Amino acid sequence: MNMIEQPRNFTTELAVIGSGIAGFAASVFAVNRKIATALAGNSGAVAYTTGYLDLLGRLDGIATAVTDPWEGLLHLRQTQPKHPLGRIAVADLRAGFDEFTSFLGSGGIAYSRAGDRNVTALTPAGTLKQTLCVPATMAAGPRAFAARAACVIVDFEGLKGFSSREVVANLGGRWPGLAAQRIGFPDMARGEVYPEVMARALEVPATRERLATALQGVAGPARVIGLPAILGVHRPDRVHADLERLTGLEIFEIPTMPPSVPGVRLRELLEQALPKRGVTLIPQQKVTGLGFDGDGATLDLRDSYGPIRIRARAVILATGRFLSGGLEAHPDRIAEPLLDLPVTQPAGRADWYRERYTDVRGHPLHRAGIEVDAESRPLGRDGRPCSERLFAAGVIVAHQDWIRSRSGAGIAIATAYQAVGAAERYLRGSSGGLAATPSLNRQVVVPGE
Amino acid sequence: MSTISPEQPAPAAATTLETEVLIIGGGVTGTGIMRDLALRGIHSILIDKIDLCAGASGGNHGLLHSGARYVSTDLEAAIECRQENELLKRLAPHCIEATGGLFVAVEGDDPAFADEFPELCRRAGIRCDELTVAEARKLEPHLSDRLVRACRVPDATVDPFHLALANVDHARLTNGSLYRSHTELLRFEIVDGEIRSAVCRDHRTLAPLTIRARQVVNAGGAWAMNIARLAGCADVDLLYAKGTLLVNHDRMTRHVVNRLRPPGDGDILVPGGTVSILGTTSTRIQDLDHVAPTVDEIDRNIREGAAMIPALAGARYTRAFSRVRPLLQGTGNASDRAASRGFALLDHRSQGLANFCTITGGKLTTFRLMAEKAADLVAGRLGNRQAGTTATVPLPGDDAGRWTEPGAAPKHWYKLNDPGDMILCECEMVPQSAIDEIVATPPGAEREVMSIEAISLRSRVGKGPCQGSFCGIRVASYLYDSGYYRDAAGLVHMRDFFDERFKGQRPVIWGRQAAQMELAEALHCGLLGLDALDAD
Numbered sequence: 002m003n004m005i006e007q008p009r010n011f012t013t014e015l016a017v018i019g020s021g022i023a024g025f026a027a028s029v030f031a032v033n034r035k036i037a038t039a040l041a042g043n044s045g046a047v048a049y050t051t052g053y054l055d056l057l058g059r060l061d062g063i064a065t066a067v068t069d070p071w072e073g074l075l076h077l078r079q080t081q082p083k084h085p086l087g088r089i090a091v092a093d094l095r096a097g098f099d100e101f102t103s104f105l106g107s108g109g110i111a112y113s114r115a116g117d118r119n120v121t122a123l124t125p126a127g128t129l130k131q132t133l134c135v136p137a138t139m140a141a142g143p144r145a146f147a148a149r150a151a152c153v154i155v156d157f158e159g160l161k162g163f164s165s166r167e168v169v170a171n172l173g174g175r176w177p178g179l180a181a182q183r184i185g186f187p188d189m190a191r192g193e194v195y196p197e198v199m200a201r202a203l204e205v206p207a208t209r210e211r212l213a214t215a216l217q218g219v220a221g222p223a224r225v226i227g228l229p230a231i232l233g234v235h236r237p238d239r240v241h242a243d244l245e246r247l248t249g250l251e252i253f254e255i256p257t258m259p260p261s262v263p264g265v266r267l268r269e270l271l272e273q274a275l276p277k278r279g280v281t282l283i284p285q286q287k288v289t290g291l292g293f294d295g296d297g298a299t300l301d302l303r304d305s306y307g308p309i310r311i312r313a314r315a316v317i318l319a320t321g322r323f324l325s326g327g328l329e330a331h332p333d334r335i336a337e338p339l340l341d342l343p344v345t346q347p348a349g350r351a352d353w354y355r356e357r358y359t360d361v362r363g364h365p366l367h368r369a370g371i372e373v374d375a376e377s378r379p380l381g382r383d384g385r386p387c388s389e390r391l392f393a394a395g396v397i398v399a400h401q402d403w404i405r406s407r408s409g410a411g412i413a414i415a416t417a418y419q420a421v422g423a424a425e426r427y428l429r430g431s432s433g434g435l436a437a438t439p440s441l442n443r444q445v446v447v448p449g450e
Numbered sequence: 451m452s453t454i455s456p457e458q459p460a461p462a463a464a465t466t467l468e469t470e471v472l473i474i475g476g477g478v479t480g481t482g483i484m485r486d487l488a489l490r491g492i493h494s495i496l497i498d499k500i501d502l503c504a505g506a507s508g509g510n511h512g513l514l515h516s517g518a519r520y521v522s523t524d525l526e527a528a529i530e531c532r533q534e535n536e537l538l539k540r541l542a543p544h545c546i547e548a549t550g551g552l553f554v555a556v557e558g559d560d561p562a563f564a565d566e567f568p569e570l571c572r573r574a575g576i577r578c579d580e581l582t583v584a585e586a587r588k589l590e591p592h593l594s595d596r597l598v599r600a601c602r603v604p605d606a607t608v609d610p611f612h613l614a615l616a617n618v619d620h621a622r623l624t625n626g627s628l629y630r631s632h633t634e635l636l637r638f639e640i641v642d643g644e645i646r647s648a649v650c651r652d653h654r655t656l657a658p659l660t661i662r663a664r665q666v667v668n669a670g671g672a673w674a675m676n677i678a679r680l681a682g683c684a685d686v687d688l689l690y691a692k693g694t695l696l697v698n699h700d701r702m703t704r705h706v707v708n709r710l711r712p713p714g715d716g717d718i719l720v721p722g723g724t725v726s727i728l729g730t731t732s733t734r735i736q737d738l739d740h741v742a743p744t745v746d747e748i749d750r751n752i753r754e755g756a757a758m759i760p761a762l763a764g765a766r767y768t769r770a771f772s773r774v775r776p777l778l779q780g781t782g783n784a785s786d787r788a789a790s791r792g793f794a795l796l797d798h799r800s801q802g803l804a805n806f807c808t809i810t811g812g813k814l815t816t817f818r819l820m821a822e823k824a825a826d827l828v829a830g831r832l833g834n835r836q837a838g839t840t841a842t843v844p845l846p847g848d849d850a851g852r853w854t855e856p857g858a859a860p861k862h863w864y865k866l867n868d869p870g871d872m873i874l875c876e877c878e879m880v881p882q883s884a885i886d887e888i889v890a891t892p893p894g895a896e897r898e899v900m901s902i903e904a905i906s907l908r909s910r911v912g913k914g915p916c917q918g919s920f921c922g923i924r925v926a927s928y929l930y931d932s933g934y935y936r937d938a939a940g941l942v943h944m945r946d947f948f949d950e951r952f953k954g955q956r957p958v959i960w961g962r963q964a965a966q967m968e969l970a971e972a973l974h975c976g977l978l979g980l981d982a983l984d985a986d
């Protein structure tokens with residue numbers, strides 16, 4: 002193909018770049034506000050995520066866990082005034098979580114509502130983790146732990162990286178009624194088994210019935226069973242409810258090592274539900290060019306059919322950090338590759354990391370990121386917004402360490418909520434306003450299908 | 451004279467061990483002495499404050515010198531290298547890859563040096579074939595197009611871990627000599643000009659341990675001066691030169707590639723398995739125990755290396771590490787690199803001790819010779835008249851190095867062909883059965899001291915591009931699963947393993963390594979909470 006390819010053109014009001022939790026949440030908030038939206042995102046960190054939506058589980062540098070995240074936020078506001086979670090009103094934070102989780106719930110992944118306190122959730126190593134919202138398929142775990150109910154953790158022959166004996170060895174001291182069992186997965190012969198394959202198999206009722214029988218066989222007197230996260234990719238709530246009905250037991254999932262089923266679930270749900278709500282989705286592609294002019298922004302990318310050009314009146318940049326490509330670490334500096342936005346960063350490479358990997362204070366590199374103003378607009382080198390049309394969301398923003406503070410989804414949702422609010426104000430305020438019935442191409446591009 | 455039988459290693463509660471010879475330092479030299487003595491029928495206990503190859507032996511280039519590197523600075527050392535290179539290729543072929551080596555000059559390098567080089571090699575008896583630039587670039591396509599000269603010499607690569615493990619295992623099997631890791635010498639009890647016992651500490655149990663021996667050998671490498679001082683000996687005079695090396699994610703060349711100029715920074719690239727090692731720098735230091743690569747050293751290595759092989763400039767590096775060369779004093783005012791790389795054996799008679807000696811300096815390439823010289827002295831002092839045999843007895847060790855050798859674990863896995871035997875380390879294809887075997891009969895160690903770190907030392911676990919961040923979790927799960935771990939010890943071992951691996955990764959985290967590291971940290975800290983084990 003050496004002829005010049007004509008790009009396919011799309012026009013929209015808002016273009017979101019990045020399909021992590023921040024980009025997805027921004028798209029949800031935008032469609033709920035009737036803003037015509039296009040979402041272009043490459044695959045990224047969301048495939049690794051556990052399904053737990055954290056708000057604030059730790060304060061960096063303090064060894065103990067945060068049980069009341071709202072009180073933790075007050076502390077954050079005082080001690081780290083630039084932290085993105087300290088820059089959003091608590092009411093907006095709650096509203097953002099509720100809006101995002103109810104969207105997920107309507108698509109078949111119900112979540113617990115954001116409560117006043119953190120939930121103590123389980124990890125595959127048998128350690129504990131503070132989080133704010135857990136999916137319905139995982140909710141019985143924290144409940145059973147809180148009540149120290151008799152419980153059996155079940156793992157599977159051939160599933161590596163998840164050992165029920167490991168969970169029990171590390172949690173048993175605090176949870177005497179906990180026991181470990183191993184079973185074979187129905188119809189999977191000897192050899193290695195993979196979480197995603199097991200999850201898809203459990204969408205078939207007959208497989209569920211056989212698994213239910215096997216679970217009843219090892220439950221003993223316990224009324225609660227913990228499993229690795231394999232209860233279906235689509236509509237896990239239905240798989241979960243059916244398994245509980247078949248066994249007569251309470252069942253919960255524990256996240257596994259990546260690639261994890263809960264992450265795949267979230268991605269697949271959002272990639273199906275958002276186009277149904279009118280979002281133009283261009284999945285699995287990287288935006289390679291972004292420019293602004295007097296009337297709007299132009300995004301360039303391509304899919305397997307050829308080049309695509311999106312014209313938008315506003316853009317949300319939610320491209321994540323190093324893992325997702327939103328930031329790049331070069332030997333001499335940290336850069337933002339799409340617009341070469343200035344990145345706040347440590348003085349030199351020698352200062353990026355502390356000596357000890359697991360230092361509770363975290364590493365200075367993680368606090369690097371782009372600067373935004375109160376209207377979520379990235380700042381240019383002159384300290385002024387780089388464009389009135391550009392907004393940013395997610396962990397690309399500086400002055401936070403989502404890993405140490407256990408606040409990945411929290412930062413993503415909060416900043417997406419703010420960015421969409423600001424973009425909406427801009428779109429409604431700017432000349433022309435928001436079109437009542439946007440006249441744009443609503444065609445959904447799903448390459449390869 | 452009681453010795454300890456191999457079937458019954460000292461129980462944990464024992465506070466005194468007895469042997470004929472105590473060897474301090476589990477590098478290639480100390481393990482070589484252990485084997486040499488065992489072959490003469492002499493029992494020994496070898497201790498290391500950390501584990502095998504914790505010092506320079508575990509952090510070098512792995513270059514089995516042909517001697518050519520030293521022809522311009524130290525003819526004697528060059529000849530020693532040539533002889534040992536030939537010997538080891540015959541006696542320990544399983545630890546060696548006969549890659550051959552190239553010496554290359556690029557535009558701007560001193561032509562006089564290159565002119566002289568072949569003749570200097572001949573004088574040392576080292577075969578040196580001059581190649582045309584085209585021939586050299588055909589052999590190694592990554593070589594710079596600014597190449598002006600090239601020679602081929604019989605350099606090779608050697609796996610020091612494999613050597614050390616094989617030495618220890620051969621000694622254990624031969625006469626029940628004993629190796630104890632994590633055992634640090636603290637002080638000596640000296641009576642009437644004789645060391646009666648060595649007081650040590652077991653860093654795992656924190657229990658004190660006394661070792662009584664008739665002879666004591668200090669094979670402490672760069673730490674030899676400190677150890678000698680504990681015995682009141684002031685005649686070991688060392689300066690320290692730190693060297694920094696980088697591990698490149700890819701194997702760029704088949705040959706070892708050296709810069710055809712006087713030794714300098716970043717002038718050697720050594721292929722090993724699927725990776726290459728680039729180095730080294732040389733910096734004087736004072737503090738032996740806090741050596742870490744600096745940004746400047748890394749950038750210098752890459753810059754210089756890229757002059758020979760331009761692709762090194764944009765390559766992906768997975769680790770960097772620094773180790774210390776002990777420089778023997780008394781070689782005048784020459785520069786550190788020109789200072790003798792030869793070794794010193796001191797009998798300490800002048801210091802009033804009759805049963806203590808120190809062997810230090812030298813090279814990996816000449817470890818066998820060094821061990822032989824030290825063993826000659828010790829055997830003589832014990833009245834043992836048997837001659838050393840390490841110059842003729844092949845080094846067994848297919849077993850010991852079974853898991854450290856790249857590609858060995860996958861071969862074993864295919865051979866077993868058991869679908870239930872899952873791969874735990876996907877980068878290096880290490881299956882469950884390999885972990886089982888290493889834990890059940892750990893090469894060069896007792897079962898009790900196995901941790902994920904110790905397993906990694908004895909296998910390829912954690913050596914691939916993921917640097918252990920995934921397989922560390924899987925190996926821990928597997929060890930919980932098989933009942934080896936029953937409490938939080940497995941979590942602590944996991945954390946310590948990641949902390950340890952990080953030390954080598956830290957200086958080279960950019961590009962794809964930064965993405966890799968973010969994912970690792972999200973898992974280890976964000977999810978598993980290994981950064982907060984002590985808290986809740």
Ligand SMILES: Cc1cc2nc3c(=O)[nH]c(=O)nc-3n(C[C@H](O)[C@H](O)[C@H](O)COP(=O)(O)OP(=O)(O)OC[C@H]3O[C@@H](n4cnc5c(N)ncnc54)[C@H](O)[C@@H]3O)c2cc1C
Nearest residue numbers: 019020021022023043044045055288320321395396409410
């Ligand atoms: C192993 C792991 C476990 C986690 N566990 C949890 C957890 O338990 N709880 C929790 O709350 N959070 C968790 N997280 C964090 C969470 O998944 C998100 O990483 C976090 O919320 C940040 O979201 P984000 O959308 O800002 O960035 P990301 O999730 O990194 O998303 C950025 C997106 O931008 C895309 N992108 C980048 N550049 C371009 C471009 N040029 N064109 C198009 N697209 C582009 C990427 O492909 C990616 O899809 C976990 C993350 C990991 C890696």
Ligand SMILES: Cc1cc2nc3c(=O)[nH]c(=O)nc-3n(C[C@H](O)[C@H](O)[C@H](O)COP(=O)(O)OP(=O)(O)OC[C@H]3O[C@@H](n4cnc5c(N)ncnc54)[C@H](O)[C@@H]3O)c2cc1C
Nearest residue numbers: 475477479499505506507510511513635671693813814815
């Ligand atoms: C950067 C660098 C690159 C090199 N490259 C090459 C090369 O390519 N080819 C080559 O032939 N040579 C090379 N060398 C040289 C070679 O690595 C060394 O000569 C050799 O490894 C020395 O081995 P050793 O056993 O004498 O000392 P070491 O390996 O240093 O062993 C000393 C041991 O003593 C232990 N110890 C110290 N104090 C105590 C105590 N109090 N109690 C108990 N144990 C103690 C330490 O933990 C250590 O394990 C290189 C050296 C360096 C530094």
